[in-house]
Amino acid sequence: MPGHKTQPWWSTAVFYQVYPRSFADSNGDGVGDLDGLMARLGYLELLGVDALWINPITVSPMADHGYDVADPRDIDPLFGGLAAFERLIAAAHQRGIKVTMDVVPNHTSSAHPWFQAALAAAPGSATRDRYFFRDGAGPDGLLPPNNWESVFGGPAWTRVDEPDGTPGQWYLHLFDAEQPDLNWDHPDVFDDFEKTLRFWLERGVDGFRIDVAHGMAKPPGLPDSQVNEIRVLHHTDDDPRFNHPSVHAIHRNIRTVVNDYPGAVTVGEVWVTDNARWAEYLRSDELHLGFNFRLAQADFDAAAIHDAVQNSLTATSIENAIPTWTLANHDVGREVTRYGGGDKGLRRARAMAMLMLALPGAVFIYNGQELGLPDVDLPDAALQDPTWERSGHTERGRDRCRVPIPWSGVAPPFGFSASADTWLPIPTDWAALTVEKQRTDADSTLSFFHQMLELRRERAEFDGSGIEWLTAPRDALIFRRRGGGLVCALNASDRAMELPAGELMLASAPLVGGQLPPDAAAWLVSAH
Secondary structure (H helix, E strand, C coil), X not given: CHHHCCCCHHHCCEEEEECHHHCCCCCCCCCCCHHHHHHCHHHHHHHCCCEEEECCCEECCCCCCCCCCCEEEEECHHHCHHHHHHHHHHHHHHCCCEEEEEECCCECCCCCHHHHHHHHCCCCCCCHHHECEECCECHHHCECCCCCECCCCCECEEEEECCCCCEEEEEECCCCCCCCEECCCCHHHHHHHHHHHHHHHHCCCCXXXXXXXXXXXXXXXXXXXXXXXXXCCCCCCCCCCCCCCCHHHHHHHHHHHHCCCCCCEEEEECCCCCHHHHHHHHCCCCCCEEECCHHHHCCCCHHHHHHHHHHHHHHHHCCCCCCEXXXXXXXXXXXXXXXXXXXXXXXXXXXXXXXXXXCCCEEEEECCHHHCCCCCCCCHHHCCCHHHHHXXXXXXXXXXXXXXXXXXXXXXXXXXXXXXXXXXXXXXXXXXXXXXXXXXXXXXXXXXXXXHHHHHHHCHHHCCCEEEECCCCCCEEEEEEECXXXXXXXXXXXXXXXXXXXXXEEECCCCECCEECCCEEEEEEECC
């Protein structure tokens, strides 16, 4: 953007999140891969994104689709191996697209050599101290060491058999049993993580999204949780499993490494609600960017949206940090469905995309969002998210928002793969949502996203680091970008509204009698 030449590239970037299993399959095995992504870079360049965030692609048994890492310094053959990733980085950079990748510092795979060595070692050994092995409670250690539960459901502890075959210690896993938590008090853990960061940075990676960035540090003694209600895939700020103050020393050490690579960025997944505690992760010597998920959690309601935006801006301002905005990702679910589904959900999703892209800071778009994809109601037999099994089939998990992208044609797999047997089934009614069909339709959601990103990139009205809320009708929002002059209006009411003064730049739906219809948004050039 014109006024941000002196700012870091990531301060205004549009990141495109690629869920690699579901983006494009080059070899016909039904699972997306890196060569498939590379073949579609032209699509992403035309769309107008600045950077990629690629979900985990390192070596993994795939118990949690790559978040169970067995070798953090190699690419899983499922995605094409290290050579494919090196080709992708070079090709993306040729097109001016940055590449960031997921790293998973909180835990490893149970197949990681460290954990396998720990299983073979005796209780109390230094090898086991890289993880959290503890004696059980109760008679003969039959009970878990504390009352912590897994984020995916069920206990956060699994008992192992000792090398002599007798029932032995328990190990901690805040996620799946195949994801044992690392003990960051052990010096080997950071030393190895530094090797991982430098390995990828030396190969041209432009930064990292840090998984569970608030979770690596555990309280001394691992005390019982006093939180009464534990929900699958959720936690609160007073949960001892997360957000322990000593996590900040870890982030300072990470930042010291990343600072050796000018331009590299770290983006933290920070599920912390309290603004002051959340902002601590964005101090000048910790993360560059931190996900604030309030906008993604807000209903399509003017008051809720206003509060989410204002809260996020207030939180980042505590440390003079750059805001980040997102409406969906591989964990949260697709906004078309959240906002009511069908045509109404799509209208609202388009309006919210306008609002998000009008805000100052960095923006994250989840693959398929630009096509207006909804969540998919998958059959039980197709579900693969570990939460489905661990919750006793009470939580259907996150597969609904991870269904492969429809590219072309009139029937599944819609050009995603040469195989009809895709890793998750693609619904037949997505024929109307393919890239091929939307690309030639000037009114499609894809064309709309292309217009928005082009305007955001080229127009000086998007300059300025803050917003000013303007007077708006009931159930509507209007704000102006300070320093740039862009005005964004969103109508969350059930009646058309007068547009604020200014020249119309773009609207998410056709005006009705010169007014903005319900479930729509507009950008205007300020008349002042």
